[in-house]
Structures are given as C-alpha cells and as structure tokens.
Amino acid sequence: MGFQVVCLSAVDGSGGEQVGPLLAERLGYRVVNEEIVAMAARQAEVDPTTIADVEKRKSLISRVLERLGPAAASTSMGGYMPLTMDANMPPAMSLGIDLGPGENAMRELIRSAIEQVAEQGRAVIVAHAASFALRERSDTLRVFLTASPETRTARLGEDAKQLTKFDGNRADYLKRFYGVTAEQPFHYDLVVNTDRLEPAVAAEIIARIATG
Numbered sequence: 436m437g438f439q440v441v442c443l444s445a446v447d448g449s450g451g452e453q454v455g456p457l458l459a460e461r462l463g464y465r466v467v468n469e470e471i472v473a474m475a476a477r478q479a480e481v482d483p484t485t486i487a488d489v490e491k492r493k494s495l496i497s498r499v500l501e502r503l504g505p506a507a508a509s510t511s512m513g514g515y516m517p518l519t520m521d522a523n524m525p526p527a528m529s530l531g532i533d534l535g536p537g538e539n540a541m542r543e544l545i546r547s548a549i550e551q552v553a554e555q556g557r558a559v560i561v562a563h564a565a566s567f568a569l570r571e572r573s574d575t576l577r578v579f580l581t582a583s584p585e586t587r588t589a590r591l592g593e594d595a596k597q598l599t600k601f602d603g604n605r606a607d608y609l610k611r612f613y614g615v616t617a618e619q620p621f622h623y624d625l626v627v628n629t630d631r632l633e634p635a636v637a638a639e640i641i642a643r644i645a646t647g
Contacts, residue, residue, distance in 0.1 A: 437647045438576040439556035442565035444623070445580035447601040448587025453634035454580060454641070455561040461642040467552050468561040474548035479541055489541045490563070490608065542612055566623060567613040576645050579623040580637065586630045 441458065445451025459466035469483075472490070476483040549568040552558050553575060560569075566577035582590075588598055609615040620626050625644060627637050 438574055438645045439558075440553045440569065440572070440575040441559045441641065441645050442569055442575060442577045443559055443561045443580065443641075444564065444566050444578065445562070446582070446587065446605065447598070448590045448593075449580040449582040450590075450629045450634050450637065451561060451580050454629075454638050455559055457634055457638035458641050458645075459559040461638055462557075462559065462645060464557045464559050466559045466561060468563075471545060471548045471552065471560070471563050471565075474551065475541065475544040478544050478547070481541075486541055486545065490545065491604075546612070564609055564612055567609070567615065570622075576625065576641075577623045578625045578627065578641055579620070580627050580629055582629045 441462070441464070443451060443455050443458065445454070455468070456466050458464075472483050472486045476486045479486065545563065546568045549560060549563060549565050552560060553565075553569050553572060556574070566575075566579070569575045570577065584595065584598060588595060591598070591601075593601075606618065609618055615622070625641065627640065629637050632640070
C-alpha cells in the first residue's frame with residue numbers, strides 16, 4: 436500500500452532538514468514545512484511570526500521558573516515556590532511574560548493547517564509534530580529520525596548542554612500541543628537511526644516503504 440502523506444519528525448542533528456527534501460523528490464511529493472505556519476497565519480489574520488512564536492513558547496510554569504532562576508526551580512520541586520508579585524497583576528504579567536492573545540486558538544489553527552495539507556495528499560510534512568496531528572489517518576506514514584547524542588553533537592557543533600535544551604524544547608512542544616509526556620518509538624510507524632546513514636540513503640529507505 437502506498438502512503439499519500441509522510442510525516443517526518445526529527446530530533447536536532449539527525450538530518451531531517453536534508454532528508455525531507457530528498458524524500459519529497461523521490462516520491463514526487465511536495466515538501467511542506469513553513470507553509471503550515473503561513474496557512475495558520477492566514478486563517479488567524481496575523482503575522483506568521485505570531486504563529487511561529489506559539490510553537491516555540493514553553494509552558495507558563497517553565498517560563499516562570501526560568502525567570503526566577505535555579506534556586507526557585509529547586510524549591511518548586513518540593514511543592515512550594517514563593518513569589519513576589521504585584522497583587523494587581525496576573526502572575527505571568529508581573530514576571531514580564533507575554534502569553535499572547537488566543538494562544539490555544541492558534542494551536543488549533545496549526546493542527547488544522549496540517550490536516551488540510553494531508554487532505555490534499557502527496558506531501559512530505561516536516562516537523563510541527565504532524566505525526567501526532569494525523570495519527571488517525573491510515574494513508575499517512577509517520578517517520579521518526581534519530582541519532583546518538585555523540586553524532587548529533589558533532590553535526591550541530593553544540594555541547595551536550597545545548598543538546599539537552601533542544602530536546603527539552605521538543606518535549607515541551609509535544610506536551611503542550613498533544614499532551615505527550617514521553618515520546619516513544621511506538622508513536623511512529625518507522626524509526627530511522629541516521630548515525631551511519633547518509634541523508635540520501637535514509638530518504639531512499641523511507642521512500643521504498645512509503646510506496647509499498
């Protein structure tokens with residue numbers, strides 16, 4: 436059976452930005468990434484950067500803890516976090532955190548844009564957790580690209596601490612958008628380790644499975 440849509444999820448440093456276009460070329464599909472943001476922005480009648488910001492935002496509690504520093508974070512683990520705030524302001528505002536208007540609505544628009552692309556078919560959707568948005572569709576192949584921390588660090592030129600930050604942002608995104616507390620291999624139909632696979636080889640493997 437052939438798949439009309441391929442959702443390509445990838446951790447930073449696993450080669451998703453190279454594999455996506457190569458896969459689309461082999462399948463004769465269009466590659467869709469930033470178009471998701473543009474579509475959601477048009478529906479919301481806002482600037483695309485506003486939609487992009489919604490995807491990047493962390494949960495309120497995460498941002499509060501970051502603003503207050505390590506001491507507050509460790510204290511909060513014990514169930515108590517003293518805050519000094521202006522009593523007339525919401526907590527987020529008193530800490531200088533802008534939640535933005537209609538954040539939940541814009542998240543829905545992002546998911547709606549993903550579904551619209553899937554309805555049109557013949558697309559490789561890169562990022563935006565599309566595998567979770569389209570998990571009920573039988574015509575969709577959900578692919579996850581990964582690699583070892585050593586390989587990812589070498590490719591990104593980042594230290595281990597930065598890699599942890601990238602992974603934390605990814606986990607936060609999945610939790611905010613889809614309530615996923617721990618990403619697992621079974622969330623995907625195919626998991627590809629790119630430690631020893633060149634982007635072209637990984638794309639060819641996925642294309643063969645996608646075309647049945």
